[in-house]
Amino acid sequence: MFVDILQTDRIVLLAGILFIAGVITTKFSSRIGVPSLVLFIFVGMVMGSDILGIIHFDDAKTAQMIGVLALVVILFEGGMQTQWKTLKPVIVPSLSLATVGVLLTSGIVAVAAKFILGIGWLEATLFGAIVGSTDAAAVFAVLKGQNIKKRISATLEAESGSNDPMAVFLTVALIELITLPDVSIFSMIGSFFLQMSVGVLLGLLLGKLAVWALNKINLDSSGLYPVFATAFALLTYGITAAFNGSGLLAVYIAAIIIGNADISYRHSIFRFSEGFAWMMQISMFVILGLLVFPSELFTVDIFVKGILLSLILILVARPIAVYLSTLSMKYTYKEVIFLSWAGLKGAVPIVLATFPLLANVEGSHLLFNVVFFVVLTSCLVQGSTITILAEKLGLNGPKKTEPIHSLELISLGKADxxxxxxxxxxxxxxxxxxxxxxxxxxxxxxxxxxxxxxxxxxxxxxxxxxxxxxxxxxxxxxxxxxxxxxxxxxxxxxxxxxx
Missing domain, CATH: 3.30.70.1450 (Regulator of K+ conductance, C-terminal domain)
Structure with a gap:
């Protein structure tokens, strides 16, 4: 009993240390020009078994669970910050990038992975699917507070918020094809459209229900409204997943509806969601950093293969996918270049890379390590140069104005x-x-x-x-x-x- 209490106390202490380290790294990230999410990963790697040895963590299932929960919270916060008037003009190109763009990127990377990694076609296609999508957590984190033109930033945010379902579907479908050879490809195509349709429908319904509830139910404390809103995000994901729909897509759509509606305690809800999203982002990237072992990751074999695949993904696959996906959509060549470069990889590929591990797919450890290396390369190279590239291409918009001061009412109770x-x-x-x-x-x-x-x-x-x-x-x-x-x-x- 006493040993259990000591163990719990140690976990609480470590959680505090990790969160403080994560918050402090955000302060340094802007100064050294490296995205904070990269530093979160390094915090996890340093605290892990191979370096300081403070925390031993190799539970892919727990990492996957925390990763999905974090993505729900991050997508919810990102969706609420998305303005409908900015999003509406870019829906078509964003959806094209989120579907056709992901397929093209995955296909090109799969061909490269087949020969560079020396694996089978199905395994190579699985690798392409895992790294094919633009990561919402990475994009939201890097673009937050930047004065990039609204049309471009809205396209990227909408693409990253809506392409995760495609990546998840492709990953799960390919794992089934590898482990269950009798599965029909045609049934999978039907399943995809069913998942997306259910996700859109329940996202709309539950988003409107959340708006109604937030405005009609008079809670005793203003502090309960942000918790109530976040609970709807979790409820939306859970209900949609129960009906075999895309929970992540439903959460993003519901968040857009809530964020663009007149809701009670809007300011408090937004601030709480922003803080909670940061908390989950720190947790997710630190845990994913703990999950990887640097002694396995930074070998000559992984380094060479990872660099080659990163170059093909960043300089070949993504640009071709963006160009073909936005053809005849009135994007200038400078905007296409920027959209291509801003296709950041982040938590989603790493979380998806745990799926083959849990399914015991042959070569899954190799896939995981290479995916992790590709994500690090993308965040370091692309994430740290996005603002510079936008300035060089003349794609900066008017400076965003945010009030430094803010007024909050602690609680109005039933004062209405x-x-x-x-x-x-x-x-x-x-x-x-x-x-x-x-x-x-x-x-x-x-x-x-x-x-x-x-x-x-x-x-x-x-x-x-x-x-x-x-x-x-x-x-x-x-x-x-x-x-x-x-x-x-x-x-x-x-x-x-x-x-």
């Missing part, structure tokens, strides 16, 4: 009120008016204004300027009226649009 945050754009009808001139709904009160990173204490004579962040306390019943008032455009802007 909420703090709303809104950024005023140049075409807003409120710009140039004093607060006393603006017909706010009854009871609404502007508590603070953030202007150029400074806190302004509002008075009735305060004049609204473009770029101001307004923090308004109002009853929830007036949410729609307040939204219509804040989104009203100036008369000049309306005249320009009508011409």
């Amino acid at each position: 009120a909420e703090m709303f945050e809104y950024e005023l754009e140049e075409d807003s009808a409120l710009v140039g008016k004093t607060l006393i001139e603006i017909p706010f709904p009854e009871g609404a009160l502007v508590n603070a204004i953030i202007r150029k990173d400074e806190l302004i204490t509002p008075t009735g004579r305060t004049v609204i300027e473009p770029g101001d962040f307004l923090y308004i306390l109002s009853a929830r019943k007036n949410k729609q009226l307040l939204k219509e008032l804040l989104e009203e455009k100036s008369k000049d802007e309306i005249l320009e649009e009508s011409v």
Whole structure:
């Protein structure tokens, strides 16, 4: 009994150390130009058996479980941050990249893997499927806070958020073909369309249900709303998987619906989800780092084969797939180059590489080590140069404005009120008016204004300027009226649009 308690205490201590190490690495990552997820992996590798020997971990099943859970949370947070007005124009190219692009990338890499790794065609195709998709966790982490043009960043985020189901399906299908030779390819094709259809349908339904529940159910504490929203993400994945649908696709679609709806305690939900996603990202990459043994990974054989396959994936397979997938979709050659280079690999390929291990596929340890090496190469080479490439190609958009200050209400209980945050754009009808001139709904009160990173204490004579962040306390019943008032455009802007 006493030994068990000591063991538990040790695990808690190690968890604290790992999270602190993970958080600190994010501070250094921006300074040295290396994506934080690479440093998370290195933290796991250093703490593992081959180097410091603090933690011995070789449980692929547990790593897979934690990886899938982390992906659900990361996709949920990424989906909520995706704006529908930005996503809508790029749905077609994103879906093309997520399906045709993944197939083309997987096929080209499979041919290379057949000869470089010296394995069978099915095993080579399995390797191609595992590394064929763009990783959502890596893309969201690298693009977060960057001022890359909205059309390009939206394409990448939508592609990475929706192509995981294709990679998962291909990986599972190929493992079945290897281990169960009697399986029909045609039945698998039918299963794919069924999984995607169920994923889309349940994602839409459960997303709308989540919005309704968040707005209608009055909880006793504001801190429960973020937990409630996250619970819907897990519920969406679980229910969809139970109906043989794509749980990851359902979560991403539900998150987009929730993120673009008017929901109670929106600010709290977003901040909680962002923090939780970081926590799961650190956990996932550290554990995946623990799972690999550097003594097996950094051998001459793995190094040479990994470098060759990485070069083919980055310089041949991905560019061809992007070019053919976006043909006649009005992307410039510079944008195609950037989309090709930004096809980051991350947690998903490593998690998928555990599938063959658990299924005892012949040569699965070789596949896992080479996949891990390819992911490290992609993150180090592509991830650290994305911002530089965007600048060189002239694909940077306007600088993103985020308020440094934030106002939070700890708990309003059953007061049925909420703090709303809104950024005023140049075409807003409120710009140039004093607060006393603006017909706010009854009871609404502007508590603070953030202007150029400074806190302004509002008075009735305060004049609204473009770029101001307004923090308004109002009853929830007036949410729609307040939204219509804040989104009203100036008369000049309306005249320009009508011409």
